[in-house]
Amino acid sequence: MDEMPSADTARDDDEEPGGVPGEGEDDVLPTVATLHWYDHAEAAATARFTAVARRLPALIGQALRLAWRAGPADTITTIALNLLSGVFTALGLLATTGVLDALLAAGPTPDRIRAALPSLLLVGGAAVLRSMLSAAAGWAQARLTPRVQQRAEMELYEVTSRIDLASYDDSEFYEALMRAEGPGASAAEQVVSATIDIVTGMTSFAAAAIAITTLHPVLLPLLLVTALPEAWAAIRVARSRYLMMVETVGPRYHSVILGDLLSNRRYAADLRSYTLQDLLLAQYRRVAGVYRDAQLRLARRNTATRLAGDAGSGLAGGLVYLALGLLLAAAWLPLAVAGTAVLAIRTSRAALSQLIHAVNDCYEQGLYLTDYTTFLATARAHLPPPATAEVPDGLTSITVENVSFTYPGSDEPALRDVSLTLPAGQIMALVGENGSGKSTLAKLLAHLYTPGSGRIRWDGVDLAGTDAQAVRSRVAVIAQDHAHWPMTARANVVLGDEGDPGRLDRAAVSAGTDEVVAELPHGWDTMLDRRFKDSHELSGGQWQRIAVSRGFYRDAPLIICDEPSSNLDARAEHTLFEAIRRHMRGRTVVLITHRLANIRDADMIHVLEHGRITASGTHDELMAREGAYRELYLLQAAAYANAAGDTGGPVRPSLA
Numbered sequence: 001m002d003e004m005p006s007a008d009t010a011r012d013d014d015e016e017p018g019g020v021p022g023e024g025e026d027d028v029l030p031t032v033a034t035l036h037w038y039d040h041a042e043a044a045a046t047a048r049f050t051a052v053a054r055r056l057p058a059l060i061g062q063a064l065r066l067a068w069r070a071g072p073a074d075t076i077t078t079i080a081l082n083l084l085s086g087v088f089t090a091l092g093l094l095a096t097t098g099v100l101d102a103l104l105a106a107g108p109t110p111d112r113i114r115a116a117l118p119s120l121l122l123v124g125g126a127a128v129l130r131s132m133l134s135a136a137a138g139w140a141q142a143r144l145t146p147r148v149q150q151r152a153e154m155e156l157y158e159v160t161s162r163i164d165l166a167s168y169d170d171s172e173f174y175e176a177l178m179r180a181e182g183p184g185a186s187a188a189e190q191v192v193s194a195t196i197d198i199v200t201g202m203t204s205f206a207a208a209a210i211a212i213t214t215l216h217p218v219l220l221p222l223l224l225v226t227a228l229p230e231a232w233a234a235i236r237v238a239r240s241r242y243l244m245m246v247e248t249v250g251p252r253y254h255s256v257i258l259g260d261l262l263s264n265r266r267y268a269a270d271l272r273s274y275t276l277q278d279l280l281l282a283q284y285r286r287v288a289g290v291y292r293d294a295q296l297r298l299a300r301r302n303t304a305t306r307l308a309g310d311a312g313s314g315l316a317g318g319l320v321y322l323a324l325g326l327l328l329a330a331a332w333l334p335l336a337v338a339g340t341a342v343l344a345i346r347t348s349r350a351a352l353s354q355l356i357h358a359v360n361d362c363y364e365q366g367l368y369l370t371d372y373t374t375f376l377a378t379a380r381a382h383l384p385p386p387a388t389a390e391v392p393d394g395l396t397s398i399t400v401e402n403v404s405f406t407y408p409g410s411d412e413p414a415l416r417d418v419s420l421t422l423p424a425g426q427i428m429a430l431v432g433e434n435g436s437g438k439s440t441l442a443k444l445l446a447h448l449y450t451p452g453s454g455r456i457r458w459d460g461v462d463l464a465g466t467d468a469q470a471v472r473s474r475v476a477v478i479a480q481d482h483a484h485w486p487m488t489a490r491a492n493v494v495l496g497d498e499g500d501p502g503r504l505d506r507a508a509v510s511a512g513t514d515e516v517v518a519e520l521p522h523g524w525d526t527m528l529d530r531r532f533k534d535s536h537e538l539s540g541g542q543w544q545r546i547a548v549s550r551g552f553y554r555d556a557p558l559i560i561c562d563e564p565s566s567n568l569d570a571r572a573e574h575t576l577f578e579a580i581r582r583h584m585r586g587r588t589v590v591l592i593t594h595r596l597a598n599i600r601d602a603d604m605i606h607v608l609e610h611g612r613i614t615a616s617g618t619h620d621e622l623m624a625r626e627g628a629y630r631e632l633y634l635l636q637a638a639a640y641a642n643a644a645g646d647t648g649g650p651v652r653p654s655l656a
């Protein structure tokens with residue numbers, strides 16, 4: 001195989017001298033990671049025939065099982081109709097001998113035509129029936145394959161939406177998920193299609209073989225002789241198609257990335273602010289040039305392959321016709337049979353070409369399908385185990401007992417031997433520097449992660465043995481990295497739980513979301529995603545208000561607020577903490593914030609450092625002793641004091 005210049009080193013032939021920024025000799029383009037869609041293309045391109053043949057039966061079995069699960073009736077119909085169509089192919093070929101026999105016999109032409117008529121009707125009838133059966137088989141296949149795809153995706157999403165959250169932190173697992181979701185799931189449909197094509201190709205080939213053997217046994221070896229170069233050529237062409245895909249995937253993907261930078265709205269402002277147009281366009285031209293050169297080189301190679309294949313196939317065809325001629329000359333074969341043999345050979349060649357392409361597709365797509373099935377089997381082991389304990393009805397206290405937790409793939413624990421008690425109806429604040437473990441503890445309390453060691457109990461019941469969904473439905477989480485659901489404003493808050501409008505209004509007022517909604521073009525019914533028509537874009541702070549209302553709206557006894565005010569303006573922040581103080585009474589609240597003035601009223605404040613609780617108490621208690629809390633609080637207060645001093649305004653908050 002020719003060595004393809006990498007995007008790093010290749011230069012565009014059309015490069016203009018002197019020119020554009022980013023086009024210098026030393027300018028190096030990064031190498032693009034391979035796309036999952038092409039992970040197995042190289043394996044398919046270089047697989048040996050024996051490897052393909054060994055895997056094929058298992059793949060066909062897998063495809064048939066998939067097809068059966070998606071639509072048993074359509075599976076049977078497709079296969080049965082294809083087989084029947086093969087029968088009529090064979091019948092048509094056999095009847096052709098009768099036609100030729102009658103036409104080539106001695107006597108006046110009208111008599112010969114009359115004699116050929118019954119066989120002619122048989123040939124015509126067989127052709128019509130074969131076409132109808134093929135069309136019906138195609139229709140059944142068209143009904144079946146989308147269902148296979150849909151079923152494969154549904155099976156995948158049913159698992160991915162339920163597996164434990166920790167799975168997403170395992171990079172290998174996540175990589176496998178991406179492969180299974182992308183090329184893996186769509187391979188299901190393609191493997192089924194390829195399998196049906198294999199059945200169709202084999203049936204047509206078998207029909208031609210049976211017909212030809214019936215005519216004369218010596219013709220079968222002839223058929224195989226002509227088939228061999230055809231098979232060789234088809235395999236070569238399919239292989240070079242895959243190789244072309246493999247060789248051009250890097251620059252192609254790179255040009256897609258650059259194209260995205262040049263046209264996507266997300267980058268439009270930065271692109272203009274930093275006048276990056278020339279730089280990116282120059283890079284695009286270089287990458288596109290590499291892609292174009294690779295395409296040209298491969299097209300040359302493909303042409304050579306095709307020429308060799310066609311020459312081989314033509315030679316074999318010539319040999320077959322020579323053999324037929326010799327058989328005719330030796331009077332071993334009647335002329336009519338020889339004529340039918342030519343037709344049968346043509347039919348078999350077309351069937352063989354279809355068969356080989358289908359086998360190639362089945363093999364390659366089968367590799368992706370294996371990614372999918374392997375992932376599904378692994379992922380099922382990540383589903384939560386069946387519940388062994390009931391979630392208590394009421395909630396009087398939550399206890400955390402010696403909990404430690406390490407994220408998958410991390411060496412350092414995020415939480416170490418944490419213990420605390422949270423009585424129902426109280427506000428508990430978690431404070432600490434970045435990375436100290438506050439959000440991790442909040443996620444464990446929300447039962448999104450299970451402790452590595454230790455226990456979290458609700459009224460004495462260990463959450464590890466309960467139904468995760470049942471616990472989570474009783475927790476409202478206002479997450480730091482809250483989701484921007486592509487839904488209306490209302491749907492973004494109620495999330496499928498349509499309660500009374502008063503509840504929505506109260507939740508909206510608590511976070512100032514009512515002010516945001518009042519300015520939306522369609523109020524609560526405004527779609528909040530630019531990918532939809534008549535939608536509106538929110539600012540970061542407006543989104544945070546929506547997320548806060550979402551948490552307040554949920555009728556949950558435990559509410560966890562992780563940095564709920566990080567993007568809020570001063571007024572909205574004030575409203576929010578007022579709401580937490582006044583309206584959340586009765587609910588159990590876990591509050592994480594870096595703005596310590598907001599948690600002065602918390603019933604209990606825990607200070608985390610490097611995953612451990614190093615101090616606990618009320619604001620006054622913590623301020624009364626040396627430690628991280630007092631230090632951080634004074635730092636913030638001093639900043640306010642300085643600012644207030646600058647403007648001559650009042651000093652807030654008060655220093656202890």
Ligand SMILES: Nc1ncnc2c1ncn2[C@@H]1O[C@H](COP(=O)(O)OP(=O)(O)OP(=O)(O)O)[C@@H](O)[C@H]1O
Pocket residue numbers: 169407408410414432433434435436437438439440441
């Ligand atoms: N998904 C994750 N996978 C691996 N490590 C993680 C993950 N999330 C957090 N960590 C690590 O766990 C530790 C605790 O992180 P955590 O998010 O709980 O800190 P935090 O106190 O909430 O920080 P911040 O104030 O910045 O939000 C950090 O060292 C962080 O790098």
